[in-house]
Amino acid sequence: MGRQPCCDKIGLKRGPWTIEEDHKLMNFILNNGIQCWRLVPKLAGLMRCGKSCRLRWINYLRPDLKRGALTEAEEDMIIKLHSQLGNRWSKIAGHFPGRTDNEIKNHWNTRIKKKLKFLGIDPLTHKPIEEINNDEIKQQVSEEINEKVMPEKTLEYTQEQQNSTSSSSINESNLEMFQNSHTLDMYYPGVEDPFQNWIASPIHNWDLFDYLQDNFL
DNA sequence: AAAAGTCACAACCGCCGGCTA
DNA sequence: TTAGCCGGCGGTTGTGACTTT
Incomplete structure (x- = not known):
């Protein structure tokens, strides 16, 4: 037995x-x-x-x-590793001494997925969403991210979107917008040091x- | 002021491979 | 040999805090 x-x-x-x-x-x-x-x-x-x-x-x-919160460098590394390893969180966590697989998994599900979608990248395949050729979904995602993650940018982005004629420029403007605003304060507004x-x-x-x-x- | 909605994350669930009695 | 446990893993859920209406 x-x-x-x-x-x-x-x-x-x-x-x-x-x-x-x-x-x-x-x-x-x-x-x-x-x-x-x-x-x-x-x-x-x-x-x-x-x-x-x-x-x-x-x-x-x-x-x-x-x-403490994961740094931008750590986030970038997670994205890179995820593109190679998929949802093998323990393997990914192995590259970050002192971080747990649960922590990285949670961070991926709550932050990084949104970030990638916002940049026009499919978090599952790591390919540009436009390759998937579904502008409707992309539009929904952009609206969702602007409303929920970056509400202060919603108006500005909506105007840009109206002026834009090419779909790729949406991603470029998203990227620039994100790079300009991707600080801890974005996620923890008003908190000096979470x-x-x-x-x-x-x-x-x-x-x-x-x-x-x-x-x- | 209170109800409803949203978010982040701690914790649980169920599965799997390896091990052991 | 094999039934069944252990440890590890990834997916999912529950809940408290915070925000919005």
């Missing part, structure tokens, strides 16, 4: 992790390391399944995680690790 199941799922806690659970998991792993995820929750005193503990550690608690805000939040305070070492280790 095979091994024992990793968890029976009965009576196990689900949903967002509490600070107390994070403390327990961190404390256990930093003291004992990881031998078997199935045993981690039991030994750490957590009502979670091993899989959930593994995910929490890898995506959130690992001390070597790189925090990374610093994130660090300063009580849940994400990395003084926690010093605290843990001082008080638990």
